Amino acid sequence: MKKTIYIAGPIFTKSQRDYLENIDKICTNIGIGTYLPHRDGGIKNKNNSDEVFQKDIKNLNKSNLVVVCLTMPEIDAGTAFEIGFAYSKDIKIIGVLDDIRYFNKEQLNLMIEKSVKIVKNLEDLKKELIKYVN
Numbered sequence: 151m152k153k154t155i156y157i158a159g160p161i162f163t164k165s166q167r168d169y170l171e172n173i174d175k176i177c178t179n180i181g182i183g184t185y186l187p188h189r190d191g192g193i194k195n196k197n198n199s200d201e202v203f204q205k206d207i208k209n210l211n212k213s214n215l216v217v218v219c220l221t222m223p224e225i226d227a228g229t230a231f232e233i234g235f236a237y238s239k240d241i242k243i244i245g246v247l248d249d250i251r252y253f254n255k256e257q258l259n260l261m262i263e264k265s266v267k268i269v270k271n272l273e274d275l276k277k278e279l280i281k282y283v284n
Contacts, residue, residue, distance in 0.1 A: 155217055156184075159229055161187065172272060187205075218243060
């Protein structure tokens, strides 16, 4: 069975979406399928919130791994939900924390620190993903 990764993170700005798309490229270049919420589920508007929510939950449930972007002073509320949901389903979670303001993972919220494997940059993420598929 092909492994699928759900990529979570804030999607409010083009630079945030671009960062998640870079994570997607890393995954697909090593042969892992992905679900990228803003690409595959759509961006919420006043008419589609139920549909977007259901697509995202369905794909979180189907994923083998969740990769989250933690690169910001506060974790996005939607991303925090996705982490908690994945953790409750015993789905492994890897978080990319390349913000130089954080010197170690203990500076994170306790619930994130204990539920997410932290990597410090996209190169380290790639190494973890290669280990994961082998």
